[in-house]
Amino acid sequence: MRLSFEKEQLLVAMNIVSRAISGKTTNPILECILFDAGKESIRLIANDDLEIGIETEVAGNILEPGKVAIDSRLIIDIVRKLEKNEEPIFIESDQNNHVLVKCGKAKFNIQGHDGEKFTYLPSITKEKYIKMTQLSLKEVIRQTIFSVSTSESNKILTGEYLTVHENIARFTTIDGYRLSIRNIMLKDNYPDSKAVIPAKSMSEISRIISGDNEKDIYIYFHANYVLFEFDSTTVVARTIEGEYMNVEKMYSSDYKTKLFINRQKLLNAIDSSTTLIKENDHVPIVFHIKDANLLIRAKSVFGEMDFELDAIKTGEDLKIAFNPKYVLDALRAIEEEEVTLYFTSARNPVFIRDADSNYIYSIFPVNFIE
Amino acid sequence: MRLSFEKEQLLVAMNIVSRAISGKTTNPILECILFDAGKESIRLIANDDLEIGIETEVAGNILEPGKVAIDSRLIIDIVRKLEKNEEPIFIESDQNNHVLVKCGKAKFNIQGHDGEKFTYLPSITKEKYIKMTQLSLKEVIRQTIFSVSTSESNKILTGEYLTVHENIARFTTIDGYRLSIRNIMLKDNYPDSKAVIPAKSMSEISRIISGDNEKDIYIYFHANYVLFEFDSTTVVARTIEGEYMNVEKMYSSDYKTKLFINRQKLLNAIDSSTTLIKENDHVPIVFHIKDANLLIRAKSVFGEMDFELDAIKTGEDLKIAFNPKYVLDALRAIEEEEVTLYFTSARNPVFIRDADSNYIYSIFPVNFIE
Numbered sequence: 001m002r003l004s005f006e007k008e009q010l011l012v013a014m015n016i017v018s019r020a021i022s023g024k025t026t027n028p029i030l031e032c033i034l035f036d037a038g039k040e041s042i043r044l045i046a047n048d049d050l051e052i053g054i055e056t057e058v059a060g061n062i063l064e065p066g067k068v069a070i071d072s073r074l075i076i077d078i079v080r081k082l083e084k085n086e087e088p089i090f091i092e093s094d095q096n097n098h099v100l101v102k103c104g105k106a107k108f109n110i111q112g113h114d115g116e117k118f119t120y121l122p123s124i125t126k127e128k129y130i131k132m133t134q135l136s137l138k139e140v141i142r143q144t145i146f147s148v149s150t151s152e153s154n155k156i157l158t159g160e161y162l163t164v165h166e167n168i169a170r171f172t173t174i175d176g177y178r179l180s181i182r183n184i185m186l187k188d189n190y191p192d193s194k195a196v197i198p199a200k201s202m203s204e205i206s207r208i209i210s211g212d213n214e215k216d217i218y219i220y221f222h223a224n225y226v227l228f229e230f231d232s233t234t235v236v237a238r239t240i241e242g243e244y245m246n247v248e249k250m251y252s253s254d255y256k257t258k259l260f261i262n263r264q265k266l267l268n269a270i271d272s273s274t275t276l277i278k279e280n281d282h283v284p285i286v287f288h289i290k291d292a293n294l295l296i297r298a299k300s301v302f303g304e305m306d307f308e309l310d311a312i313k314t315g316e317d318l319k320i321a322f323n324p325k326y327v328l329d330a331l332r333a334i335e336e337e338e339v340t341l342y343f344t345s346a347r348n349p350v351f352i353r354d355a356d357s358n359y360i361y362s363i364f365p366v367n368f369i370e
Numbered sequence: 371m372r373l374s375f376e377k378e379q380l381l382v383a384m385n386i387v388s389r390a391i392s393g394k395t396t397n398p399i400l401e402c403i404l405f406d407a408g409k410e411s412i413r414l415i416a417n418d419d420l421e422i423g424i425e426t427e428v429a430g431n432i433l434e435p436g437k438v439a440i441d442s443r444l445i446i447d448i449v450r451k452l453e454k455n456e457e458p459i460f461i462e463s464d465q466n467n468h469v470l471v472k473c474g475k476a477k478f479n480i481q482g483h484d485g486e487k488f489t490y491l492p493s494i495t496k497e498k499y500i501k502m503t504q505l506s507l508k509e510v511i512r513q514t515i516f517s518v519s520t521s522e523s524n525k526i527l528t529g530e531y532l533t534v535h536e537n538i539a540r541f542t543t544i545d546g547y548r549l550s551i552r553n554i555m556l557k558d559n560y561p562d563s564k565a566v567i568p569a570k571s572m573s574e575i576s577r578i579i580s581g582d583n584e585k586d587i588y589i590y591f592h593a594n595y596v597l598f599e600f601d602s603t604t605v606v607a608r609t610i611e612g613e614y615m616n617v618e619k620m621y622s623s624d625y626k627t628k629l630f631i632n633r634q635k636l637l638n639a640i641d642s643s644t645t646l647i648k649e650n651d652h653v654p655i656v657f658h659i660k661d662a663n664l665l666i667r668a669k670s671v672f673g674e675m676d677f678e679l680d681a682i683k684t685g686e687d688l689k690i691a692f693n694p695k696y697v698l699d700a701l702r703a704i705e706e707e708e709v710t711l712y713f714t715s716a717r718n719p720v721f722i723r724d725a726d727s728n729y730i731y732s733i734f735p736v737n738f739i740e
Contacts, residue, residue, distance in 0.1 A: 074672055077645035081638075106642060110673030268451075272476060275447035302444055303480030 001066025032069035067115030321368035371436025437485030691738035
C-alpha cells in the first residue's frame with residue numbers, strides 16, 4: 001500500500017474514527033485504525049468489536065492500493081507532530097506490514113498489523129430511519145446524557161432511549177434519581193421506531209458531528225444496531241437489549257405549587273452553594289418557597305448560605321430539598337430565560353418543563369433536617 | 371471588622387496572596403488569608419511560615435477596622451461564585467471570628483480564625499537590592515526553572531542561584547544532568563549580591579507578576595530572605611543556606627565541533643521523536659553530525675525515526691546522544707531563530723550559547739548503542 005495525504009485532512013479523519021477505540025483492550029488490533037485503500041477511495045475504520053465502530057472516507061492519493069492496521073495513538077501522534085512540516089505525508093506498507101511514514105526529511109518506521117485480521121463494521125440494511133440536523137442531535141445529547149445511569153445493575157438505564165413517533169424523536173435518560181426528556185421535531189413523519197443506545201456511543205457521536213444546522217445526519221434503526229450516517233462518516237452503535245421503563249407512567253400534570261423563575265439567577269444561586277457543598281458530600285440544598293419568594297439554604301461543615309430570589313408562585317408554600325448537582329444539570333440543559341417548576345409535595349419529584357413539553361426534567365427530592 | 375469590596379479587585383488580591391498557601395499543611399491558620407484592615411488601608415496576607423509569605427494591599431471601604439483570618443479556598447470560592455452578582459461584597463467579622471459574606475441577597479456565614487494568631491511576614495531591612503522589569507524576571511524564571519534539581523539529596527540545587535555583579539543579574543540552575551544560565555542586563559550598577567531561592571517560590575512569583583515591560587520589581591537581599599516588591603505587593607522568600615556550585619569551572623570555550631542550526635526546525639525534529647520515546651523511557655535520541663548535515667535518530671519498541679536537518683558545521687564529525695526532553699527544554703527557553711551548539715566529544719556536555727553569553731544551556735550526553 002502506498003498513499004499520500006494532506007496532513008490536516010488525515011488528522012481530522014483519524015481523530016473521527018479513533019473515537020471508536022476504547023483504550024481498555026489488550027488486543028492490539030482493537031487499538032488500530034485500518035487504512036483500507038481500494039482503487040478509488042481510502043477508508044479509515046476503527047472498531048471496538050463490542051459497542052461502536054466508525055468508518056470514514058478520507059481524501060488522498062492512492063499510489064498503490066492495499067490495507068494495513070496501524071496503532072491509532074502512534075499514527076495520530078506521528079502525524080500531529082509533523083504538523084509544522086508543510087509537505088504531504090506518505091504512508092506505505094509492505095507485505096510484512098512494516099509501515100513507513102514519510103514527510104519531507106522525516107521518516108518513521110513502525111510495525112503495523114495485518115489488515116485481513118481487522119473486523120469491518122457489521123453491514124446493516126438501511127430501512128427504518130429518521131433525519132435530523134447534526135446540530136439538533138449534538139444539542140439533544142448534551143441536554144440529556146448527564147442523567148444516564150452509571151450503575152451496571154440495571155443495564156438498560158445506562159443507555160439513551162430514543163423513540164420515534166410521527167414527526168417527533170424523543171430522547172429519554174433516567175438514572176433512578178432523575179429523568180430527562182427532550183422532544184425533537186422532525187421535518188417529516190416516520191414509522192414508529194425505538195432503540196436504547198449506550199451513553200458512551202452517544203457521547204462519542206456528539207463529539208464527531210459538527211454543530212452545523214445546515215448539515216444532516218441519518219439515523220437507521222436495526223434489531224441490534226443503530227447506524228448514524230453523516231458527511232463521509234458511518235457510525236454503527238450496538239443497542240442495549242431489553243424493555244425500557246414506561247416513562248409515561250412517571251409523570252402527571254398535577255401540581256400543588258408552581259414556581260416561575262429566572263433560570264440564570266436560580267442557577268447562580270444554587271451554583272453558589274457548591275462552595276459549601278462538595279459533589280459527594282450528600283448535603284442537600286433546601287428550597288423554602290413562601291409567597292413570592294424562594295429562599296435557597298445550604299448548610300455544611302464549612303458554613304451556611306442563604307440566597308433569596310424573586311419568583312412568581314402559584315399554589316401552596318413548600319419546603320423541599322435536592323441534591324444541588326441534579327438541579328444544576330437540568331438548569332444548564334435548558335436555554336429558556338425563565339423556567340417553571342411544578343411541585344406536589346416534599347416527597348414527590350419536581351418537574352421542570354415548558355408549556356409544549358419540548359423538555360421535561362424531573363428530580364427526586366432528598367430528606368433534610370432543618 | 372466591616373469591609374466592602376469590588377469583587378474583581380478583591381479576587382485579584384486574594385489570588386495573589388493565596389500563592390503562598392501550600393495546601394500541604396494540617397494547621398488551619400496556614401490555609402488562611404489574613405484580612406487586616408487599619409484605618410487607612412486593607413492588607414491581605416498569606417504565609418506558609420516556612421518558605422514564602424505574600425502581602426498585598428487591596429482597595430475597599432473600611433466601615434470598621436479589624437482583622438480576621440479566613441480559609442483561603444473557601445473565601446476565594448465564595449467570592450468567585452458571586453461574580454455574576456453585580457453588587458459589592460461585604461465581609462464582616464465579630465469578636466468570635468464569625469464571618470459574614472454578603473452580596474445582594476446572598477449571605478454566607480462561615481467560621482474564621484483569630485487574626486492575632488496569624489504570623490506576619492518577617493520584617494526585612496531594605497538595603498542591598500536590584501531593580502528590573504517584571505517582564506524580565508518572569509521571562510528569566512521561565513527560561514531557567516526547568517533545570518532546577520528536584521532531588522532533596524543536594525538541597526542547594528533545588529533553588530535558583532541569583533548573583534549580581536555590577537549591572538548583570540545572573541540566574542543559574544543545575545540539576546546534575548544539565549545547567550541553565552541567563553544573564554540579565556540591569557539599567558544600573560549594584561554591589562555584589564547572591565542568594566539561592568527555592569524553585570517553588572520563584573515559580574509562584576513568576577505567576578503573580580505581570581508580563582509588563584513598563585512595570586518594575588525590586589529585589590532586596592538579606593541574610594536569610596529575599597524580598598520582592600512590586601505594585602502593592604510584597605513577597606518574602608526564605609533562601610536556601612549553603613554554598614552553590616562553582617559554575618565558572620564547569621564550562622570552557624573550547625570545542626571540536628560547532629553546529630549552527632535553525633532552532634525551530636531542530637526543536638520540531640526532536641519533538642517528533644517523542645512520539646516514539648516517552649518521558650521516562652530512558653531512550654536517547656542520537657545526533658549524527660556529518661558534513662553539513664545533522665541526522666537525528668530515535669529507536670524504541672514503538673519504531674524508528676530518522677530526521678535529517680541542514681546545518682552549518684565547523685570541525686569534526688560526531689555521534690552523540692541525549693535525553694530528548696533536556697534538549698527540548700533548552701531550545702524552548704531560547705528565542706533566537708538560530709542556535710549554535712558546541713561539542714567536544716560524545717562524553718562531554720554540549721553547550722548551547724549565544725555570542726555574548728546572555729544564555730548558556732549545557733546538557734550532559736547519555737550512552738547509546740548503535
